[in-house]
Amino acid sequence: MLAAWIDxxxxxxxxxxxxxxxxxxxxxxxxxxxxxxxxxxxxHLQRLQQSCVGLCxxxxxxxxxxxxxxxxxxxxxxxxxxxxxxxxxxARGYAPQGAPGRRMVFAYASPELDASTYAQGLQLRYADLxxxxxxxxxxxxxxxxLEQIMARAEWDDPTIAxxxxxxxxxxxxxxxxxxxxxxxxxxLRTPSLVRAGVAGICRQHVLQSPxxxxxxxxxxxxxxxxxxxxxxxxxxxxxxxxxxxxxxDHGYASMSVARSLMRALHPALGLPVY
Amino acid sequence: MLAAWIDxxxxxxxxxxxxxxxxxxxxxxxxxxxxxxxxxxxxHLQRLQQSCVGLCxxxxxxxxxxxxxxxxxxxxxxxxxxxxxxxxxxARGYAPQGAPGRRMVFAYASPELDASTYAQGLQLRYADLxxxxxxxxxxxxxxxxLEQIMARAEWDDPTIAxxxxxxxxxxxxxxxxxxxxxxxxxxLRTPSLVRAGVAGICRQHVLQSPxxxxxxxxxxxxxxxxxxxxxxxxxxxxxxxxxxxxxxDHGYASMSVARSLMRALHPALGLPVY
Numbered sequence: 451m452l453a454a455w456i457d458x459x460x461x462x463x464x465x466x467x468x469x470x471x472x473x474x475x476x477x478x479x480x481x482x483x484x485x486x487x488x489x490x491x492x493x494h495l496q497r498l499q500q501s502c503v504g505l506c507x508x509x510x511x512x513x514x515x516x517x518x519x520x521x522x523x524x525x526x527x528x529x530x531x532x533x534x535x536x537x538x539x540x541a542r543g544y545a546p547q548g549a550p551g552r553r554m555v556f557a558y559a560s561p562e563l564d565a566s567t568y569a570q571g572l573q574l575r576y577a578d579l580x581x582x583x584x585x586x587x588x589x590x591x592x593x594x595x596l597e598q599i600m601a602r603a604e605w606d607d608p609t610i611a612x613x614x615x616x617x618x619x620x621x622x623x624x625x626x627x628x629x630x631x632x633x634x635x636x637x638l639r640t641p642s643l644v645r646a647g648v649a650g651i652c653r654q655h656v657l658q659s660p661x662x663x664x665x666x667x668x669x670x671x672x673x674x675x676x677x678x679x680x681x682x683x684x685x686x687x688x689x690x691x692x693x694x695x696x697x698x699d700h701g702y703a704s705m706s707v708a709r710s711l712m713r714a715l716h717p718a719l720g721l722p723v724y
Numbered sequence: 725m726l727a728a729w730i731d732x733x734x735x736x737x738x739x740x741x742x743x744x745x746x747x748x749x750x751x752x753x754x755x756x757x758x759x760x761x762x763x764x765x766x767x768h769l770q771r772l773q774q775s776c777v778g779l780c781x782x783x784x785x786x787x788x789x790x791x792x793x794x795x796x797x798x799x800x801x802x803x804x805x806x807x808x809x810x811x812x813x814x815a816r817g818y819a820p821q822g823a824p825g826r827r828m829v830f831a832y833a834s835p836e837l838d839a840s841t842y843a844q845g846l847q848l849r850y851a852d853l854x855x856x857x858x859x860x861x862x863x864x865x866x867x868x869x870l871e872q873i874m875a876r877a878e879w880d881d882p883t884i885a886x887x888x889x890x891x892x893x894x895x896x897x898x899x900x901x902x903x904x905x906x907x908x909x910x911x912l913r914t915p916s917l918v919r920a921g922v923a924g925i926c927r928q929h930v931l932q933s934p935x936x937x938x939x940x941x942x943x944x945x946x947x948x949x950x951x952x953x954x955x956x957x958x959x960x961x962x963x964x965x966x967x968x969x970x971x972x973d974h975g976y977a978s979m980s981v982a983r984s985l986m987r988a989l990h991p992a993l994g995l996p997v998y
Contacts, residue, residue: 451815454740463737464745466728466828471738472808473869474748505870506877530816534746537873541725542804542832544869544876544900554740558816582856583892586874594868595747595818596779599811600860602818603780618857626818 452557453525455518469549470536474594477501478534479651481519482688483560484720488523488531490687491516493651498535501590507537508551515553522557529560530688534593563689568712568724571695571705572611574625574682576673577601581615581623583645591648598626612684614673614697617646622671628684628692629653631666632676633707638666652685652715661710676700683708690721726831727799729792743823744810748868751775752808753925755793756962757834758994762797762805764961765790767925772809775864781811782825789827796831803834804962808867837963842986842998845969845979846885846958848899850947851875855889855897857919865922872900886958888947888971891920896945902958902966903927905940906950907981912940926959926989935984950974957982964995 456464469475479498482489495512502509515533522531538552579601587594601613612625622641624630629650631640638660643649660666676682681704682694693708695701712723730738743749753772756763769786776783789807796805812826853875861868875887886899896915898904903924905914912934917923934940950956955978956968967982969975986997 451741456740462740464740466730466736466738466830467725468745469873470748471742471745471810472752472867473873474744474867475870475873478746505874536745542835544872546873546877547880556740556815561816579860582858584856584871586853587870592870593746593748594870596749596861596866596868597858598818599743599747599749599820600779603820606819606821 452528452559453522454557455522455555457553458514458518464554465539467539467541468536468552469538469541470534470593472541473544474592475546476534476536476593477505477507478532478591478593480688481531481533482719483523483528483531484718486524486528488519489719490651491519493654494533497591497649497651498533501592502535504590505592506546507535508549510535510551510553515555518553518555522555525557527559528557530558532556532558536593561688563721565722565724567611567692568722571693571702573609574694574697575605575610575613576698577613577615577626578604579615581617581646583617585645588646589643589649602626616673620673622673622676623647625684628686628689631656631683631685632671632679633681633704634679636664638664638707639669639671640666641671642668650685650687652687652690655715656685656711659714661707661714664707680704681707683711690716690719726802726833727796728831729796729829731827732788732792738826738828739813741813741815742810742826743812743815744808744867746815747818748866749820750808750810750867751779751781752806752865752867754962755805755807756993757797757802757805758992760798760802762793763993764925765793767928768807771865771923771925772807775866776809778864779866780820781809782823784809784825784827789829792827792829796829799831801833802831804832806830806832810867835962837995839996839998841885841966842996845967845976847883848968848971849879849884849887850972851887851889851900852878853889855891855920857891859919862920863917863923876900890947894947896947896950897921899958902960902963905930905957905959906945906953907955907978908953910938912938912981913943913945914940915945916942924959924961926961926964929989930959930985933988935981935988938981954978955981957985964990964993
């Protein structure tokens with residue numbers, strides 16, 4: 451961590467009564483920094499706002515939060531700004547009524563991005579963990595992430611970049627920290643997130659602007675269907691568009707749409723195009 | 725909060741890199757204090773140990789933790805000691821590997837306990853929120869508690885003490901912060917927690933020692949079945965055994981087993997018997 455602010459004040463620690471600490475009672479977003487500026491800040495703020503509504507979290511002053519994100523992005527070497535909105539202090543009992551809210555803004559260095567991952571695609575696996583279905587939380591980037599942590603704990607082979615998570619009915623939901631798209635001919639498909647998963651900002655960009663000549667559909671997608679896809683790629687605000695070379699033993703030869711989306715989206719994210 | 729210790733050191737705040745803060749990446753337990761001593765400490769430590777195994781959390785030194793719990797229980801006016809074991813620092817990315825663990829011990833005053841609740845029973849409602857099914861997390865008192873928070877946010881009528889949570893198949897799981905038992909004649913039944921819920925220490929005591937003449941069964945229990953129960957009560961380590969007067973509009977006249985269990989368990993918890 452390069453720097454952090456709590457309700458606008460620089461700090462390194464947070465109250466032991468914070469409800470995010472005790473219960474994961476909060477929501478967050480992770481913003482890529484390009485040339486000392488946060489990328490897609492409007493969309494990130496809007497999603498935080500939706501999370502506040504959906505989780506009944508106290509709403510921060512979003513104008514002030516924007517300024518804080520901009521300040522954090524100007525920290526030397528910052529590559530990522532994370533915002534964590536917690537319900538604030540009040541850690542005895544689940545009743546959320548009256549908690550004042552707390553906004554935390556963090557500046558981090560960018561994670562290492564391996565050129566070969568973009569050029570040749572990454573290796574995925576299926577997670578053994580089966581995602582639960584919880585429509586009341588689905589879509590939000592809330593701070594209850596034990597399922598993703600448990601799934602990510604299943605392997606430590608560094609050649610495997612991420613895992614695909616499915617629900618109990620075998621529907622694909624997402625990777626542990628990215629959304630997933632599959633291409634079938636001229637159609638892109640990405641899982642519906644009404645039961646589980648996080649509606650990513652980068653996914654939103656793909657949904658709004660598929661490459662010319664391609665349609666994009668939000669749909670239920672059974673894991674068996676991925677075997678017949680022509681191409682697979684992940685989307686994430688920090689890593690951008692990442693092609694998938696193989697899912698388990700099944701290889702994907704094409705990366706054409708992923709490359710096209712890299713050309714369209716990566717310049718705004720300060721990410722290289724391969 | 726009366727006092728808190730982080731890894732044995734008194735403090736009021738915790739590192740902003742703690743994974744419990746960012747992801748709810750931890751487990752906890754809440755211990756009743758009687759005469760400056762923690763009640764049922766062995767069982768609480770054993771459950772924390774099980775949580776560490778189940779969630780792949782780093783194991784603390786449990787002998788040291790026991791000493792810290794005992795110290796916290798001796799704080800003036802302490803009524804509850806909470807232990808929160810987080811995975812420790814490392815808040816960029818879900819991968820849990822290598823996080824060092826962090827133990828937090830808190831002394832709190834006892835919550836107010838209303839004599840009439842024990843004497844006449846409490847009013848329950850059904851939560852609108854439907855609990856998700858996640859066998860990988862079920863049973864553990866982990867720090868991902870947004871479902872319970874959302875359920876508890878559904879009402880603020882102070883005459884309603886708690887809500888019963890069911891899963892998508894209509895099976896009763898628990899109250900938001902207590903386990904539930906139903907009596908049918910001479911048989912006590914409590915929900916199986918293999919898909920959702922927290923295996924409470926007080927529940928364990930009831931399972932191990934039902935009142936003479938009664939059997940106790942862990943079973944799937946559909947919400948419709950509660951309409952035909954003779955008696956309903958909740959169990960919780962801080963509040964003990966609490967009879968249920970009514971669930972929604974449906975009243976329960978009998979509190980006989982709840983009273984019998986109060987007599988058996990409350991003295992050890994320093995709780996009154998009604």
